[in-house]
Amino acid sequence: MDTHNENNATRRIEALKNRVQMMKDHDYYFYNQPVEQILEGAKVKVKGRTMGMYASYSYLGLVNHPRINEAAKKAVDQWGTGTNGVRTLAGTLTLHNELEETIANFKHTESAITYTSGYVTNLTVISSLMGRGDYIFSDKINHASIVDGCLMSGAEFRRFRHNDMEHLEGLLKNAPSDIAKLVIADSVFSMDGDIIDLPKTIELCKKYNAWLMIDEAHSVGVLGKTGTGIEEHFGLGDVIDIKMGTLSKTIPSVGGYVAGKKDLIDYLRHGSRAYIFSAALPPAQAAAANESFKVILDEPWRIDRLNANTKQFIGGLKGMGFDTLLTETAIVPVMCGTDEMAFELTKQCQENDIFVLPVVSPAVQEGMSRLRATVTAAHEPADIEHAMSVIETAGRKMGLIK
Numbered sequence: 560m561d562t563h564n565e566n567n568a569t570r571r572i573e574a575l576k577n578r579v580q581m582m583k584d585h586d587y588y589f590y591n592q593p594v595e596q597i598l599e600g601a602k603v604k605v606k607g608r609t610m611g612m613y614a615s616y617s618y619l620g621l622v623n624h625p626r627i628n629e630a631a632k633k634a635v636d637q638w639g640t641g642t643n644g645v646r647t648l649a650g651t652l653t654l655h656n657e658l659e660e661t662i663a664n665f666k667h668t669e670s671a672i673t674y675t676s677g678y679v680t681n682l683t684v685i686s687s688l689m690g691r692g693d694y695i696f697s698d699k700i701n702h703a704s705i706v707d708g709c710l711m712s713g714a715e716f717r718r719f720r721h722n723d724m725e726h727l728e729g730l731l732k733n734a735p736s737d738i739a740k741l742v743i744a745d746s747v748f749s750m751d752g753d754i755i756d757l758p759k760t761i762e763l764c765k766k767y768n769a770w771l772m773i774d775e776a777h778s779v780g781v782l783g784k785t786g787t788g789i790e791e792h793f794g795l796g797d798v799i800d801i802k803m804g805t806l807s808k809t810i811p812s813v814g815g816y817v818a819g820k821k822d823l824i825d826y827l828r829h830g831s832r833a834y835i836f837s838a839a840l841p842p843a844q845a846a847a848a849n850e851s852f853k854v855i856l857d858e859p860w861r862i863d864r865l866n867a868n869t870k871q872f873i874g875g876l877k878g879m880g881f882d883t884l885l886t887e888t889a890i891v892p893v894m895c896g897t898d899e900m901a902f903e904l905t906k907q908c909q910e911n912d913i914f915v916l917p918v919v920s921p922a923v924q925e926g927m928s929r930l931r932a933t934v935t936a937a938h939e940p941a942d943i944e945h946a947m948s949v950i951e952t953a954g955r956k957m958g959l960i961k
């Protein structure tokens with residue numbers, strides 16, 4: 560790079576380039592590996608090898624479900640591959656309306672709106688609703704898209720300690736009473752796998768007259784007896800004002816949504832920039848998502864399997880002595896401490912055909928690097944047992960467990 564033109568941007572590029580190169584030099588670069596084939600039983604082919612997949616968000620194993628694939632293919636035959644327009648103008652198909660009705664029914668709300676990614680959903684929804692002078696209270700380890708949405712809104716941004724309701728109450732108490740307030744949290748935290756204390760959060764929102772937005776990216780299909788999410792998990796009715804979710808995890812498609820009261824959704828339909836200024840979901844993706852919500856309800860055995868597999872995986876790893884934080888869900892952190900330890904454990908797993916990935920700083924706090932393993936309904940118990948024995952052998956060799 561031309562040193563005469565060195566500036567902050569070129570320095571950032573250089574710094575990251577060096578970090579990536581260092582990882583590659585140590586054989587510690589595991590990102591962006593192409594999957595060559597998706598196989599039965601949560602297995603994939605990578606570099607010609609069949610590996611157990613322990614990094615996927617396909618919590619109910621719906622990828623390649625025949626009904627969902629068929630719905631997507633039919634949509635392509637009927638509507639083609641793109642919408643060539645934004646929803647407000649020429650981009651809305653009856654398919655989009657059908658999908659939004661399906662989501663509203665699934666989430667027991669009056670209405671729903673979809674966007675083309677979960678990331679964009681958080682950006683646009685938070686920044687459309689909140690503005691300068693308003694207050695947002697966000698859990699410290701909320702997903703990056705929530706943080707970005709809060710910053711984009713220009714509202715006062717207050718972060719409460721992770722799942723710490725006393726801290727949240729203190730912050731709410733100190734905010735002016737006559738302004739708009741929004742409390743926002745992941746339902747299942749995407750790095751730690753634990754669950755927000757929804758009953759207490761609702762109590763505080765009521766007490767301090769704040770709206771509540773919950774990101775259900777990792778709880779749809781995961782929490783609740785029928786997989787409808789966090790309200791069902793806690794045995795509560797329709798108690799969340801803004802129910803955000805993605806179409807890219809349990810739902811094998813792409814996109815994001817918000818479900819809520821009709822007035823809120825109508826406002827977003829006419830006032831959120833990602834809806835007005837960005838193209839509509841492609842037909843195949845909308846149809847796949849629509850069918851997926853129906854499959855979740857029609858095949859509740861998948862949730863039972865996911866729960867059994869989750870219990871086996873967390874229980875097994877804990878029993879071996881690994882620190883898995885407070886996870887209760889399919890996201891299972893295997894704590895390593897330093898980046899190097901997380902990279903080394905990943906390397907040993909991958910060399911033994913277990914596809915799992917490390918999460919390091921700045922995605923998590925320094926010293927909290929980990930394997931972020933996931934388990935799904937598609938895993939076989941014997942395969943989970945094998946994956947755990949690989950992690951155990953590596954963990955003992957590295958001194959992570961005794």
Ligand SMILES: Cc1ncc(COP(=O)(O)O)c(C=O)c1O
Nearest residue numbers: 676677678702704749776805807
């Ligand atoms: C909690 C949470 N919210 C939002 C997103 C963004 O969703 P998408 O991948 O659909 O853009 C993610 C994705 O990882 C997530 O984990």
